[in-house]
Amino acid sequence: MSRRSLLGMIGTVAGAAAMYSAMSTMGLAQPSDWKGRLNLQGDTKGTSVLILGGGLAGMTAAFELRNAGYQVKILEYREKAGGRCWTLRGGDTFTELGGFTQTVEFSEGNYINPGPWRIPSDHFAVLDYCKRFGVKLEPFIQVNYNAYLHNTEAFDGKPQRFKEISTDFRGHVAELLAKVVDQKALDADVTEQDAELLMAALKRYGALDDDHQYVKGEASSAFRGWSKPEGGGAGGKPEPSEPHPLSVILQSSMWRNLTAGDNLHMQSTIFQPVGGMDMVAKGFEAQVGDVITYNAKVIRIRHEGDKVTATWIPSNGEGPETVETADYCICTIPFSVLGQIDHDFSARMSGIIDNMYYESAFKVGLEFKRRFWEQDEHIYGGISYTNLPITLISYPSTNFFSDGPGVLLGAYPWGAYAYQWNALPAEERVAKAVEYGSQIHPQYNEEFLSGVAVGWHRVPWVLGCYGEWKDREADYMDATAMDGRTLMAGEHISYLPAWMEGAILSALDAVERLHATVTTA
Amino acid sequence: MSRRSLLGMIGTVAGAAAMYSAMSTMGLAQPSDWKGRLNLQGDTKGTSVLILGGGLAGMTAAFELRNAGYQVKILEYREKAGGRCWTLRGGDTFTELGGFTQTVEFSEGNYINPGPWRIPSDHFAVLDYCKRFGVKLEPFIQVNYNAYLHNTEAFDGKPQRFKEISTDFRGHVAELLAKVVDQKALDADVTEQDAELLMAALKRYGALDDDHQYVKGEASSAFRGWSKPEGGGAGGKPEPSEPHPLSVILQSSMWRNLTAGDNLHMQSTIFQPVGGMDMVAKGFEAQVGDVITYNAKVIRIRHEGDKVTATWIPSNGEGPETVETADYCICTIPFSVLGQIDHDFSARMSGIIDNMYYESAFKVGLEFKRRFWEQDEHIYGGISYTNLPITLISYPSTNFFSDGPGVLLGAYPWGAYAYQWNALPAEERVAKAVEYGSQIHPQYNEEFLSGVAVGWHRVPWVLGCYGEWKDREADYMDATAMDGRTLMAGEHISYLPAWMEGAILSALDAVERLHATVTTA
Secondary structure, three states: OOOOHHHHHHHHHHHHHHHHHHHHHHOOOOOOOOOOOOOOOOOOOOOEEEOOOOHHHHHHHHHHHHHOOOOOOOOEEEEEEEEOOOOOOOOOEEEEOOOOOEEEEOOOEEEEOOOOEEEEEOOHHHHHHHHHHOOOEEOOOOOOOOOOEEEOOHHOOOOOHHHHHHHHHHHHHHHHHHHHHHOOOOOOOHHHHHHHHHHHHHHHHHHOOOOOOOOHHHHHHHHOOOOEEEHHHHOHHHHOOOOOHHHHHHHHHHHHHOOOHHHHOOOOEEEEEOOHHHEEEEEEHHHHHHHEEEOOOEEEEOOOOOOOEEEEEEEEOOOOOEEEEOOOEEEEHHHHHOOOOOEEOOOOHHHHHOOOEEEEEEEEEEEEOOHHHHHHOOOOOOEEEEEEOHHHHHHHHOOOOOOOOOEEEOOOOHHHHHHHHHHOHHHHEEEEEEEEOOOOOOHHHHHHEEEEEEEHOOOOOOOEEEEOOOOOOHHHHHOOOOOOOOOOOHHEEEEOOHHHHHHHHHHHHHHHHHHHHHOOO | OOOHHHHHHHHHHHHHHHHHHHHHHHHOOOOOOOOOHHHHEEEEEEEEEEEOOOOOHHHHHHHHHHHHOOOEEEOOOOOOEEEEOOEEEOOOOOOOOOOEEEOOOOOOOOOEEOOOEEOOOOHHHHHHHHHHOOEEEEOOEEEEOOOOOEOOOHHHHHOEEHHHHHHHHHHHEEEEEEEEOOHHHHHHHHOOOHHHHHHHHHHHHHOOOOOOOOOOOOOHHHHHHEOOOEEHHHHHOOOOOOOOOOOHHHHOHHHHHHHHHHOOOOOOOEEEEOOOHHHHHHHHHHHHHHEEOOOOEEEEEEEOOOEEEEEEEEOOOOOOOEEEEOEEEOOOOOOOOOOOOEEEEOOHHHHHHOOOOEEEEEEEEEEEEEOHHHHOOOOOOOOOOOOEOOOOOEEOOOOOOOOOOEEEEEEEEEEHHHHHHHHHOOOHHHHHHHHHHOOOOOHHHHEEEEEEEEEHHHHOOOOOOOOEEEHHHHHHHHHHHHEOOOOEEOOEEEOOOOOHHHHHHHHHHHHHHHHHHHHHO
């Protein structure tokens, strides 16, 4: 029986949903690692679970465990839940390690997400919780062909439109390969029949002309843009634009950013919550806020007999110690912080905790009097990339065409650049981001209103952006194992580090394994 | 003086806007063919202008001419304005040539745009009128990496995710070229220094491994997707997926649709009006509806002395003839229709009118009980392409994640395929679109509710989709010239055929030239 007729039969007998499910099994659709909503059955025997950390992992665990019948409690260091799923708005304050405090001055409705800011459409767990908790999503614009690529050492320092560099690079690559195919230099790799198809494919792919050349003309201008755009009426005839030579593009390094939007996690369609990323946190918090103890700084974790205890003090350090006791613990505290807490995890786990380092990242939100990037430069959302220490500028994906002040992401460097920013005097970081950005958008100088800078290594409750393994192959499975009566969870306990999906999936996995332990005990 | 220091000086003296304007002049930014809002000065001498057709071109002309002081009147064949800028919603009826009438049964809030459905972000005139008239826009999703490419003759007829074919084709192309570069076979075209950069660029561009091979592994899976996706907790480790061989992709013809979203008019960011494309028409109509005579079928156009007259009858054919007289005429009636009207245009213009043929296009809107493409297949907006006569399926770019019925564009063929659809008995077209589409989405069979089909050659007031020139080089300029006292306008009088922008730009150009004629007479 053919695959098709089998599917047809399933469809007839069991309906479309069953048919689709069968198709998935046959490899047609790619399922996520998310296995669907948990449906935990079995006697939870009055078991209590203490959850350390009220970020997405902790709240996911609390939500699912309570649904299954467990007694749950969350200890959260901050005055609110969400962890790195965090949004800064006008009136918010942020005090970093070292004591520097910023008060955000953005106008009503404007915000910046210092942490996660995108929800890929294959992050099924996040999407499903958003759906369940009524978190409204809107498209996030990752790729904007009208945004810039910028390199201080190329094109006289002038930003180039993404569409031009992208079309030109692809065109030159296609032309070079077509030339080789035409010379039959690839006969060992490509059959004669395929070579003919490849020539046709390269012509279309690279916007080549009829001679398979990537040159100034209608074919290339239809992708890279015209020097005089297509118009209407008497003066409507367009004029083609001149492509950049391959050599110029190669030496500009701008090819480094051409496929950023093709990465699995950045591919269109991609979403953001309407109103700021912390709408996701608030969605969870509305469900489990009642089991969260806020402003609770865990200072000690102990396993004694068949109990686990966590001792906490008020986060401002002023107040008595409180001891919480439970049958199990799910610990979502970042290892960067956990390593500094007095705990009695096994030597193996302790070593893993201490071995994890936290990637550095830095973000600056800048508010301007008007959306000049839209009004002057016709850039609606998306990202401009630069070799300057700001690395990129991302334009808001919401409230397009609106008047009044707008906030953009004025810097998002990682690694070495991020350390440089952290080393700057705190007061100078925003000004520096404005100074760099003005090399791409000269309007910065005149239109700047205020900004806020977040260096993740200076965020007291994470001390970094996300967990990086020194040796994931060696350590990962041991880190996921029950240690005493504790399971670790969080983005660091996943193969999706830094993503909310990783945090949630790790929590779901911990919950399932904890439940299996309890019900089969 | 360097460009940069000159710009700096302009910025200091005259501010950011002037600086940006200077940058544009220097070639940094690409201006549109739209020259900005009209500001017509001078005595209009009580001149009257009769506008034939209340589509976007006609309404643009009316709006701008009245603002400048002209007496304007529009004759419109239909009961409402907008022309091809048209949206069908539940309760709407559409009677095509031949008398077949469809009543749309979509539920509240669902719609289909039979004509234009996208507003590119470089269509500045449309965007500016939307802004002025309060038409709210939202992102249109053109490219969705999770949508399908489908060919009945390839992959056993199974749809493939765009991300897989796109990554694989690029990867194989990069690998082949890298191999040639590595063999120094391109030394005549690429310098040694550039060759090194090109190798690095191809590695990144093509997701090649360290040996510049496009193979199963982390590099390729990070773009095309994993066979077991990255997850969290104990089972989080992903498994890479197996790329398709180049030969399979070449023979699948799926490469034909890889760069659809890279075309200038399809590039992200791209918009649609919230609620349907006719919100644009309604925006204009709110401005100039008072000068429109609806249900007026023009049957005769005459130039006599320094006047032009148009005679009309009620569109249903029942009623007396009415004669409108004006000093000038802007005629936006499609040439397909105009050629059948009794007119006295010059022999040259008459020849051009008769020589223009109208491209065929066909659209079907299908409503389903639920958004199975989102719920089952995680496709949020975007387009799936197929070699079936439906050509494509486009998923709604609005109300993502919503429950209840959803409407998708179930067919949008052009040319030969569109003629095939027109030749089908009218009653069978929707069912046929469902039948074809079910080969891509088997859920069609169970979830289908209702549909509406629009074959543009059967739309009485256009008789086609958009105007195609037999010889644009030879005829275009004469078509734009004042003929007697009439100027032609509409998408057909532009280098942006079928686009609203083309219609508006042609009208703006006609208005400017008419005004120049009047004020310098």
